[in-house]
Amino acid sequence: MADRAIYVHQLFKRYKGRNGPVDAVNGLDLEVETGECFGLLGPNGAGKTTTVEILEGLNTPTSGEVEVLGRRWETDENEIRQRIGVTLQETRFPDKQTVREMVTLFRSFYHQGLNPETVLERVALESKSGAYVESLSGGQQQRLAVAIALVGDPELLFLDEPTTGLDPQSRRQLWDVIRELSGRGRTTLLTTHYMDEAERLCNRVAIVDKGKVIALGSPADLITRLGGEHIVEFAIQPTESPIEADEFAHLATVISARAEADGFALTVGKPHQAIPALLDHLAQTERTLARLTTRQVSLEDVFVSLTGRHLREEDESPSNGSIKKRWGKR
Amino acid sequence: MSSLAPLFQLYKSRLREFFRQPARIFWVYGFPLVLAVGLGLAFKSKPVEMIPVDLVESGSWNEVAKTIGTHNTKPGPSLDPRISIHSGTAEGTDNRLKTGKTPLVILAISPTQVEYRYDPTRPESVTARNAVDSILQRAAGRPDPVKTSDIVIDEPGSRYIDFLIPGLIGLNTMGGGLFGVGFLIVNFRVGKLLKRFMATPMPRRDFLLAIVGARLTFLVPDIAVLLSLGHFGFQMPIRGSLLLVVMLDVIGALAFAGIGLLIAARANNTETVSGLVNLVMLPMWLFSGVFFSAERFPDAIQPFIQALPLTQLISGLRMVILEGAGPLQIWVPLTVLTVWSVVTFVVALKIFKWS
Numbered sequence: 001m002a003d004r005a006i007y008v009h010q011l012f013k014r015y016k017g018r019n020g021p022v023d024a025v026n027g028l029d030l031e032v033e034t035g036e037c038f039g040l041l042g043p044n045g046a047g048k049t050t051t052v053e054i055l056e057g058l059n060t061p062t063s064g065e066v067e068v069l070g071r072r073w074e075t076d077e078n079e080i081r082q083r084i085g086v087t088l089q090e091t092r093f094p095d096k097q098t099v100r101e102m103v104t105l106f107r108s109f110y111h112q113g114l115n116p117e118t119v120l121e122r123v124a125l126e127s128k129s130g131a132y133v134e135s136l137s138g139g140q141q142q143r144l145a146v147a148i149a150l151v152g153d154p155e156l157l158f159l160d161e162p163t164t165g166l167d168p169q170s171r172r173q174l175w176d177v178i179r180e181l182s183g184r185g186r187t188t189l190l191t192t193h194y195m196d197e198a199e200r201l202c203n204r205v206a207i208v209d210k211g212k213v214i215a216l217g218s219p220a221d222l223i224t225r226l227g228g229e230h231i232v233e234f235a236i237q238p239t240e241s242p243i244e245a246d247e248f249a250h251l252a253t254v255i256s257a258r259a260e261a262d263g264f265a266l267t268v269g270k271p272h273q274a275i276p277a278l279l280d281h282l283a284q285t286e287r288t289l290a291r292l293t294t295r296q297v298s299l300e301d302v303f304v305s306l307t308g309r310h311l312r313e314e315d316e317s318p319s320n321g322s323i324k325k326r327w328g329k330r
Numbered sequence: 331m332s333s334l335a336p337l338f339q340l341y342k343s344r345l346r347e348f349f350r351q352p353a354r355i356f357w358v359y360g361f362p363l364v365l366a367v368g369l370g371l372a373f374k375s376k377p378v379e380m381i382p383v384d385l386v387e388s389g390s391w392n393e394v395a396k397t398i399g400t401h402n403t404k405p406g407p408s409l410d411p412r413i414s415i416h417s418g419t420a421e422g423t424d425n426r427l428k429t430g431k432t433p434l435v436i437l438a439i440s441p442t443q444v445e446y447r448y449d450p451t452r453p454e455s456v457t458a459r460n461a462v463d464s465i466l467q468r469a470a471g472r473p474d475p476v477k478t479s480d481i482v483i484d485e486p487g488s489r490y491i492d493f494l495i496p497g498l499i500g501l502n503t504m505g506g507g508l509f510g511v512g513f514l515i516v517n518f519r520v521g522k523l524l525k526r527f528m529a530t531p532m533p534r535r536d537f538l539l540a541i542v543g544a545r546l547t548f549l550v551p552d553i554a555v556l557l558s559l560g561h562f563g564f565q566m567p568i569r570g571s572l573l574l575v576v577m578l579d580v581i582g583a584l585a586f587a588g589i590g591l592l593i594a595a596r597a598n599n600t601e602t603v604s605g606l607v608n609l610v611m612l613p614m615w616l617f618s619g620v621f622f623s624a625e626r627f628p629d630a631i632q633p634f635i636q637a638l639p640l641t642q643l644i645s646g647l648r649m650v651i652l653e654g655a656g657p658l659q660i661w662v663p664l665t666v667l668t669v670w671s672v673v674t675f676v677v678a679l680k681i682f683k684w685s
Contacts, residue, residue, distance in 0.1 A: 056529055058685060081531040088529070092521030096350035097343060108339040109532040152530070 004070070005156050005187040006032035006055060011064035013050050013211075024050040025061070026211030032189055032204075034155075037182040039202035039219075040191040041299065043309070047211035048191040049089065052160050055189070056086050069156055082111055085154030087145040089161050095134035099125055099144055102133065103151055110152035123147045123177050139170025146177060157181065159190045163197060175200060195299035205299065209307050223297045226305055227255035230271045231295050232278065235263030237288040252277040256305060263291065267301065336532055340540035348510075348548065358506065358548070359555050362498045366491070366556060369621075370564050373490035380414045381458045384423040384432040391417065394438045397469045398462070411461050434458040442470075486565045487652050495560035496647035497620035502552050503579055504614060504640050507586025508593065508607045510545050515594035516603040525685045534684065542587050549583050550576075557651075569654030578650060578660065581667045582643035588674025589639070595682045614640040642666040 008030040015022045025047045032038040040048045053059035054066060057073045057080060066073065071080050093102055103116040120126045123143040128136060136144060142162060149157055159178065163171040178201055182188055192198055198205045199219045207215040207222070215222055223229065236243065245257040245264055253269035254277075268274035271294050282289055303309075348354060385391050395415055402412045416423075416432065426432045427447060433455040437445040444466060448455035468474070486492065518524040527537060553576060560566035568575070589610060597603040617631070618624055618640035627635055635641050646663030649655035657664070 058525060058529055078531055081529070084529075086526070086529040088522050088526055091523060091526045093523065094343075094347055096347050101343065101346065105339045105343050106530060108335040109530040111531075148526075 003034050004031060005034045005036075005068070006030060006038075006189065007065070007067040008051070008055070009065040011051065011054065011066065012062045013047070013054065013059070014062045023211055025054070025064075028064075028208070028212055030206060030213060032187060034187050035185050036203040037178070037188040037190065037201055039198035039205035040189065040208055041193070041195070041198050041205050041303070042191075042208035043193055043303075046208045048208055049160055050211075051208070052158055052189065052191055056084065056158055057081065082152065083155045085149035085152055085157045087142075087149045087159050087162055089164065091145055093133045093141070093144065093148075095132060097133055098130050099133065099136070099147075100129040102144065103147055106148045107151045113152040114150065116151065119147045119151050122150065122180070124173065137170070139166050139173060142166060142170070142174060143177060146174070150181070154186065156187045156189070159188060161191055161193070163192070163194065171197070195303070199299055207299075207303055207306060209303075214306055215302065219299055222299060222302045226267055226297055226302055227269065229297050230268050230274075231297055231301055232266045232268050232271060232274060233260065233263060233291075233293050233295070234266075234278070234289060235291040236282070237290050239287060243287075248278065248281070251281060258304070265301075267297065267305070337536040337540055340532075340536055341543050344540055344544035345547065348544070358502065359551060362502050362556060363559060366495060366498055366559055367563070369494055370491040373494075380412045381454075381461055382414045382416065382432055383434045383436060383458050383462060384426055385415050385417040386420045386423050386435060386437045387417050388420065388437070390438045390441045391436075393441055394436060394444065394466065397466060401465045401469070410465075411457075413458075413462060413465070434462065436462060487567045487569070489564075491560065491564045492566045492652055493623075493648070494621070495556055495564075495566055496651050497644050499553055499556050499579065499647055500582065500618070500640055500644035501615075501620050502556070503549065503582050503643060504586050504611065506545060506548060506552065507583055507588075508590045508611060510548070511541055511587045511590030512593040512597075512603055512607055513590075513600070514541065515591070516597050516600060519594075519598055519683075519685075520600060528684050538591075542584070545583055545587050546580055549579060553579055566651075568651050570650035570656070574650050574657060574660075575647065578643070578646045578663065578667075581664060581671060582639065582646075585639045585643075585667045585670035585674065588671050588678060591678040591682070592674045595678045598683075614638050617641065619644055637666065639667055639670045 008028060011025050011028040011030075012023065013025040015024055028047065028051055030051075040051065042048050050059060054061050055068055057068075057077060060073075068080050069083055073080060097105075099120065100116050103119055107113050107116060117126065117129070120129050123146050125140060125143050125147060128140060133141070133144070146159070146162065149159070162178070163174050166174065175197070178188065178190070182201070182203075188201075190198070190201060202219060204216070204218050205222065206213045215225075217225070243264075245259045248254060248257040248264060248266055251266070252273045254274055255267045255269060257264060257266050266274065266278070275292075275294070279289070385395060395417070398413045398415060401410070404410075416426070418426070420437070423432070423435045424447070427435050427449075433448060433452060435447040437447065439445060446459050446463070448459055450456060515524070518527075528534075557568065557572075557575070561568055590607075593603060593606045593610065597606060617627060617635045618638050619635075620640070624635050624641050624645070625632075642663040646655075646660045646667075649660050649663075
């Protein structure tokens with residue numbers, strides 16, 4: 001029990017939607033070990049926030065088993081609340097309170113915890129401790145939210161999309177804070193739809209889609225499971241006849257091929273073999289290369305290969321099932 | 331940390347939030363003050379004003395002007411109105427009469443014959459006519475067979491300002507409860523702060539107690555400011571017990587805090603809550619007798635008016651402050667307000683959405 005911070009079994013949550021019921025969480029299973037930084041990854045609307053709010057005791061499941069720090073919400077609500085820390089998506093703290101006052105206020109709710117100065121130092125806000133909340137930048141407000149989550153010295157910390165909407169520098173700053181916390185042996189559950197964030201911060205991630213976990217493992221593990229570690233992306237000068245992605249799937253060390261918005265992406269084992277093979281193939285079929293880049297495989301690729309959709313559907317169109325899947329065979 | 335710590339911190343936090351917003355302080359303390367001073371001065375009993383009249387420059391107009399001039403300089407505290415004269419041509423004065431710039435035009439045809447030109451449907455014209463006529467007749471030797479004397483009634487306690495101050499105290503108490511509780515909670519909900527509090531072990535009871543406690547704290551300067559203005563600025567008497575005034579206002583504040591809580595129980599955006607607050611406040615602004623007596627409304631709607639918490643609060647305050655009523659005499663307001671407090675709190679807590 002002690003080595004399991006979170007246990008979730010067959011979790012369901014159904015909302016009454018306008019067009020019939022919506023299953024926000026649809027049979028989700030999850031185990032988070034004590035001391036790890038665990039990432040819940042998935043697109044908007046995948047059910048991450050609903051799941052986390054159920055874990056935080058802010059929402060009730062339709063059915064399923066939930067244990068937090070070995071306790072259940074129905075019987076040990078107050079004990080769990082004393083031992084967890086929470087940041088929600090976009091909490092708006094009152095404008096006219098100072099940073100220290102907010103932290104002190106929240107400190108008073110816990111039997112034991114850290115003193116406000118210590119917490120502000122941890123999130124690098126000590127210089128702002130006398131400033132009004134309204135004068136903080138977006139990144140500073142988010143760090144204040146983390147400080148408030150930490151003030152009860154929680155064993156388990158929930159961070160719901162902590163860096164959404166922040167500029168790159170603020171994101172990096174917050175990552176440093178989170179990484180330092182993980183170093184203290186506390187458990188962190190993080191939700192995000194940024195792949196790079198999960199890769200940098202998490203020991204393990206669960207990819208959630210449509211209310212279910214569709215893949216689980218360390219970021220490196222998930223990436224290797226894709227078969228190759230490199231992605232070769234290229235585009236071809238327009239030709240009369242349409243080109244199928246399948247055409248490239250048989251090239252040397254290519255594991256999968258998919259069409260993208262304006263070109264193709266190949267998951268390859270060995271770029272130094274795959275690229276010459278690709279160039280030869282293009283020469284034989286008399287096509288002209290317009291663009292060619294290679295990069296490391298990311299969790300984003302894992303997600304696309306699993307679902308056929310990009311994580312952030314708003315800005316990218318789905319690749320119409322033209323993926324060649326090798327995933328299922330593993 | 332002691333178990334009182336959360337309540338104390340929440341309470342301090344509410345007070346800070348209020349006192350750090352100068353605009354809010356103005357609307358709560360400054361505005362009623364300005365209103366009271368403005369209305370108080372506007373309705374203040376003033377010495378009777380000069381009556382303006384027009385005199386046509388023809389005939390024996392010089393004699394008339396002289397008679398009126400003598401009247402105006404008559405020494406002593408006379409209640410007879412003084413007259414101010416504007417003289418001009420027949421055409422010019424007639425024009426001024428038609429356009430309402432003067433209430434009366436006097437045409438002195440001869441020392442023994444005067445013509446008044448005026449519109450008898452205008453009360454100020456009739457007053458002017460009678461005043462001028464009386465002056466001219468008396469100057470010409472008319473005796474006053476009946477001896478009369480005038481006594482001025484503007485006792486503190488029966489003037490408009492005395493009526494107004496308790497009304498404004500009640501109005502402030504209502505606004506404070508509805509905005510200070512209703513708006514505050516909905517803003518917390520919109521900003522997800524309510525949810526954030528719920529994610530901590532904060533006792534919910536303390537959260538509400540702090541809000542209500544802060545409300546009652548703001549009441550003290552509220553009452554103090556308006557009562558001092560009335561008492562020291564306008565010599566309004568405070569005939570009943572000050573403690574009873576405070577107690578009554580506290581129960582009134584609880585009733586309005588309860589209504590505020592009820593309004594905020596489910597609303598999850600500021601548009602809804604501002605609509606609801608206005609819906610609740612408007613009938614009370616109109617019917618509860620803040621600016622003029624609620625008893626002027628038809629009997630048919632009196633039961634409704636008397637059931638409104640603001641009506642009862644204001645009428646109770648007036649009874650204590652102006653008539654010196656004791657606790658037993660204001661049992662109706664006390665009972666109605668207590669019922670409002672209890673019912674609204676019970677219902678609001680039942681249906682309250684904490685996230």
